[in-house]
Amino acid sequence: MAQQQNPFLLAADNSPALLPLLRENPALASAQDEHGYSLVHAAASYNHPDLLRILVREFHVDVNLKDEDYETSLFVVETLEAAKVLVEELAADVRHRSSEGLTARGKMEAEGDFPAVAAYLATVERYNSDDSVESVAAAAIPDIINPPPKGMKLTVGTMDHAEDVPSQVNPEFRRRIEEMAQRDDFDTPTGQADLRKLVEDAIMDQGLGDERNVRSKRA
Structure with missing residues (x-):
């Protein structure tokens, strides 16, 4: 009997083998490893916007699923494309704070990472304050x-x-x-x-x- 492939690696690679695996076992779509890492984290981190849409819309995965540090997929996003899909299409919470008390934007600014994404999230936060x-x-x-x-x-x-x-x-x-x-x-x-x-x-x-x-x- 063939060993089941690792869905987290499949999500990182956006492998065509992932969706058949999930449709055969839908519970895997919301699975998290021992650190709370999920498929939405992987899809966000590796910039797979179509996979993000499918996970949230077809498999009803919580876009704000949290890892062990209370960080959502928005905290690991590295591109504007993925950030905009999460926020504008899938309603990710830009104001969610991790266990360190930082928003995704705050973490990026503190670490000096992905300034374009941080600037985009800062603008969204401003407009979301009272529209x-x-x-x-x-x-x-x-x-x-x-x-x-x-x-x-x-x-x-x-x-x-x-x-x-x-x-x-x-x-x-x-x-x-x-x-x-x-x-x-x-x-x-x-x-x-x-x-x-x-x-x-x-x-x-x-x-x-x-x-x-x-x-x-x-x-």
């Missing part, structure tokens, strides 16, 4: 105005819609923020500097910086 353009700008505002203008309350990285966001958001500002968020260098120092400048200009245009402007003119 608003204002949330993207909010992260930059504390660096621009300290203390904030009278009547405007700030929290690091977030704004409450009713109280913290100006009642009238300049449509041009909104459009420019949306365009900037699509830039490849959005999370680089240059991109963030441009964002801070854009937010500063918008604040001054909306009259939130009037008091500071008066002082500067008097100086």
Whole structure:
């Protein structure tokens, strides 16, 4: 009797032998080794987006399956293609934290790995915070105005819609923020500097910086 092939190796190689094996024994699709490593981890790590889709959609494997370090497949992804499939198609949780308290993006940044993927995940995290353009700008505002203008309350990285966001958001500002968020260098120092400048200009245009402007003119 032939020995059963290792499904984790088959997934890493994206072997044509894997799917027949899984369809014969579907329970293997969600199997994990002694370290919690799974087929979705392997497919993500070795950039097999089609295999990821099949595992999650056909075999109903949890895309957020966790290994012994409480890390999901998003923590081992190395390419933008696989990251986008996990996040945009399969709803992987970008805010999940490992046993070390890091998100996938945080781990990549801490280790200096896959900067393009880390930048993409950072952008997704911003938009997922409250699904608003204002949330993207909010992260930059504390660096621009300290203390904030009278009547405007700030929290690091977030704004409450009713109280913290100006009642009238300049449509041009909104459009420019949306365009900037699509830039490849959005999370680089240059991109963030441009964002801070854009937010500063918008604040001054909306009259939130009037008091500071008066002082500067008097100086």
